[in-house]
Amino acid sequence: MHTDDVLFVRLLFTSVMASVDFRDNLLGxxxxxxxxxxxxxxxxxxxxxxxxxxxxxxxxxxxxxxxxxxxxxxxxxxxxxxxxxxxxxxxxxxxxxxxxxxxxxxxxxxxxxxxxxxxxxxxxPDLGTVISSRALSAVHGIQSAFDEAMSYCRYHPSKGYWWHFKDQEEREKNKPKTKKKEEASSLFQRHRVDTLLLDLRSKFPPTFYQPKPGEKPIPVEVKKEPEPPAEAVKQEEREPATKSSAPAPPSKPPPEKRARLQ
The missing domain is CATH 3.10.450.580 (Mediator complex, subunit Med6)
Known part of the structure; x- marks a missing residue:
């Protein structure tokens, strides 16, 4: 509802009211x-x-x-x-x-x-009075419609304009209220979380575990593979180096051709 429309209707209503002379009026x-x-x-x-x-x-x-x-x-x-x-x-x-x-x-x-x-x-009534009366009745009805429409108009900066009728409130009250079950998370979220937890568990294994609630946690023994001695590692590093540095045996030349005896 624009403000200019409301002002126009009010000005029209005022002009029609002013045109009707109620003094010395014998029509009523x-x-x-x-x-x-x-x-x-x-x-x-x-x-x-x-x-x-x-x-x-x-x-x-x-x-x-x-x-x-x-x-x-x-x-x-x-x-x-x-x-x-x-x-x-x-x-x-x-x-x-x-x-x-x-x-x-x-x-x-x-x-x-x-x-x-x-x-x-x-x-x-004369013709002018009839027209003024009809116009006054029409303008009064339009003004009443504008006022009633403005009473149902609502505005909020985040939502904008909307209509709020009384019948809508009664319908909402009479509607049976059904609570929708809200899921804690979606399938996509659960799958992603499980993947991240497994990754973190493999990187950072737990140091304690509790077999039953209320019992004392037991430390987890992590088996570590024995590390080879440093001398064996150095020797393994040297062997491929010596093998690669040994000279290859010389290749044999092709056999010489001998002349045939006649």
Whole structure:
């Protein structure tokens, strides 16, 4: 695991968190008035949405002006400003209301959408919020994976890096421990040692031996061959010298040829 990768993930996590504005964010809240839930229908759902306790409703919108003047909702097309309209209705469970900026009778700009499910009002997230939420969830999962992976990483100067998992410890504990018989020496070592001992024994024979443990050691008598006297050695040395110095007998010449008598 490289340090640069961890820093990159943390910076990405910080940037995504900074891009999400939690102040004045209505995506995490909901509103419901249980008294209205049994009687909700497409005709009164905008009145239900315009309750004063509803945090999603803007009091400065054109719907308030129409309500105060006791006009119909058709007059909203002739006004300019923020307004709320019923976009979709699926009785009795789902209603969708849109908040938009009216610029002309034929031109408006959507600002936000709200959906009512079983009387509970939620704000629908926009595309930027959805992407930020998905990116935040992905980065959080990646960061958690990096942290967990780093907790299993081990390092030692002599061994280097390796992974040490908790399951591995449990497996090692549950494994039956079998002790391997360690041989004192190999066949090659024993053969070499025996050869060296025999060589040393021939060069340096023991001076004592002990027939039984606990008994007194007995000295070993080493039989030495009698050395020949010095005069005999000198005489043997002289004999080959005299034999080699005696002159060889002269060789006989070939017989002379005699002339034949006629």
């Amino acid at each position: 809240i909901s509103w419901v008035d249980s008294g209205w839930v049994p009687i909700l229908n497409p005709g009164n759902v905008l009145d239900y949405f315009s309750e004063r306790s509803n945090p999603f409703y803007d009091r400065t919108c054109n719907n308030e002006v129409v309500k105060m003047q006791r006009l119909t909702l058709e007059h909203l097309n002739q006004m300019v400003g923020v307004e709320y309209i019923l976009l979709h209705a699926q009785e009795p469970i789902l209603y969708i209301i849109r908040k938009q900026q009216r610029q002309s009778p034929t031109q408006d700009i959507p600002l936000a959408d709200y959906y009512i499910i079983a009387g509970v009002v939620y704000q629908a």
